Amino acid sequence: MFLSECLKARRRVLVDGLPVAARSRSTVASLIAICIIACLTPLLPAQQKGQWVSGQFGLNAGVIPEPGVTYANMAINYSASQLNDSHGNHLPGITGTYAFWADENIFYYVPKHKFLGGYFMPYIALNYASGSLVADIPDVPGTNLSGGGSGFADTYVQPVNLGWHLKRADVNVGYGFVAPTGRYTAGASNNVGAGYWGNDITSGTTFYITKNKGTSANLATAWEIHGQKGGTNITPGQAFTAEWGLGQVLPLKKDMSRLLQLGLVGYDQWQVSSNSGTKTVAGIPVSQSLVPYYSVHAIGVQSNFILPAKNLAFFFKYYDEYRALARVEGRTIVFGGSWTLKIPKPTPEK
Numbered sequence: 001m002f003l004s005e006c007l008k009a010r011r012r013v014l015v016d017g018l019p020v021a022a023r024s025r026s027t028v029a030s031l032i033a034i035c036i037i038a039c040l041t042p043l044l045p046a047q048q049k050g051q052w053v054s055g056q057f058g059l060n061a062g063v064i065p066e067p068g069v070t071y072a073n074m075a076i077n078y079s080a081s082q083l084n085d086s087h088g089n090h091l092p093g094i095t096g097t098y099a100f101w102a103d104e105n106i107f108y109y110v111p112k113h114k115f116l117g118g119y120f121m122p123y124i125a126l127n128y129a130s131g132s133l134v135a136d137i138p139d140v141p142g143t144n145l146s147g148g149g150s151g152f153a154d155t156y157v158q159p160v161n162l163g164w165h166l167k168r169a170d171v172n173v174g175y176g177f178v179a180p181t182g183r184y185t186a187g188a189s190n191n192v193g194a195g196y197w198g199n200d201i202t203s204g205t206t207f208y209i210t211k212n213k214g215t216s217a218n219l220a221t222a223w224e225i226h227g228q229k230g231g232t233n234i235t236p237g238q239a240f241t242a243e244w245g246l247g248q249v250l251p252l253k254k255d256m257s258r259l260l261q262l263g264l265v266g267y268d269q270w271q272v273s274s275n276s277g278t279k280t281v282a283g284i285p286v287s288q289s290l291v292p293y294y295s296v297h298a299i300g301v302q303s304n305f306i307l308p309a310k311n312l313a314f315f316f317k318y319y320d321e322y323r324a325l326a327r328v329e330g331r332t333i334v335f336g337g338s339w340t341l342k343i344p345k346p347t348p349e350k
Contacts (some may be wrong), residue, residue, distance in 0.1 A: 074106065105126045128153060163201075302315065
């Protein structure tokens, strides 16, 4: 929410009983600098854009692994050098970079037996994150700002997740929560956790356009409901994320032992309810309910290399954000792989 707070301070905060607009340009820039110090330096990705980091899904959004235990590793890099206002315009007078890395270690378990006609697939994601921020306001001397933090981040657990294999589609729905296991202290500049619990309602759908299931349309959604941030009276607003993809499988060998999947992917994220509580900026309490809602939209490409016989898959995704409101606008790179240990082991063909 840091971008929104900075924007709000520029537009609506009162200084000595007068609107900021009535002050000099240098005073406005100084207040923005104070807002950046107070609001930007926590550096945790989840604090800046909701807890759901976009780019998790793309192709095969509705597909669940075969019965057994699956391990997936997903590395996510986000970087941005542009700060936008609530209308999507680049905010002049502020330069710098914001970036983070997150490494997700995800463990899935799919029992053999069905439940409610589908497969039960709980999973947990253990995450490591690091972030950095460098900002400068040329109009105000001495406002070269920097900060960073790294370490074990918040943990995502999805205890309820059901998936169904239909004739022309794979579908899953679930409930998950974010546990604030990452380091967090209100006002600190090296936070790695969000400092609050979150609840997520998720879904994934893969519709097979062709009968051989080679061409697919995909959609994953996540609705975030946030708790109160530790050490404050602030509760971040709810958020909704949609991730989509259109993909095509291409056999690299005639026996289908090596497959290449290529596709167009994207994500869209919106804040859907207002924040609550107050934050003190430069000694002035700022109501978080006045902070403008953020949103972001991105489009990109994905490639998957799949080895069905070995239960291995590797993926790479690149997203470019083409519109962002009240937040940074940048790019996302995601790569990693997964391996499934089938339980029980399939009977060898004679």
